[in-house]
Amino acid sequence: MAAEDRLSTHKSRHIPDIVLVLAGGLGKRLRPVVSDRPKVLAPVAGKPFLGYVLEYIADQGIHQVILCVGYLADQVKAFGRDGKDWGLEIRYSEEIVPLGTGGAVRQVSGSINGPFFVMNGDTLFLANLQALWQMHITTRALATLALLSAERGEARGCVTLAPDGKIVSFEEKPDRVGQAFVNAGIYVLEYEALEHLRPGENASLERQVFPGLAAQGRLAGNVQTAYFTDIGTPESLAVFENDVLAGKLPFFGGQLTG
Secondary structure, three states, X not given: OOHHXXXXXXXXXXXXXXXXXXXXXXXXXXXXXXXXXXXXXXXXXOEEHHHHHHHHHHHOOOOEEEEEEOOOHHHHHHHHOOXXXXXXXXXXXXXXXXXXXXXXXXXXXXXXXXXXXXXXXXEEEOOOHHHHHHHHHHHOOOEEEEEEEEOEHHHXXXXXXXXXOEEEEEEOOOOOOEOEEEEEEEEEEOHHHOOOOOOOOOOOHHXXXXXXXXXXXXXXXXXXXXXXXXXXXXXHHHHHHHHHHOOOOOEEOOEEOO
């Protein structure tokens, strides 16, 4: 089926029931506090960070998860197992050599029938996935990004957003300071967004996929105001743990309740 034909059926499709979680990062900046495990398993208030991500996915009604693993993959597999602890079905896609965010998704995307969600495993954005999906089908985009408003946009991918929800430019970690809409690390992707990447190629979604889609008018964004954290540094990891201990994220019984 041609790309245009696939897109023409968007409105007849239900929200995707599958999410790829990018969980293969080295976490070099976290080494001073987390040196014996992958970044996604950094301990937070007594459990690995990935556990919070999986609870959020289950709360959103998604059932199928593919964990894209690399560095210390066996530890991630031992934690996630088959996903039943969260009411999920977990599978794994392991990269033998580093593939980057684009390469990791490209490795498994050909086996998925239809659009799918992608999430960074080292961030947690409590976005409404139904709202993100609705923007995707409304704009007929090949990729739709969850966005948040940030005072300092240079630390993440910054976008210029049109009134109709289309992203007209995407710049990864630009040298700028000020108010911006930024990439929050959750996406809806169509296979066609990645088909120009060669299987096994080390590629970046943020540098080799999103800017080109924006230039083609095939990238969209959905701004949300939910809780967000990125555990990329010891300082941000400590802030998230304090938020959990302060009750700002009431998780219990394996389910996210707020």
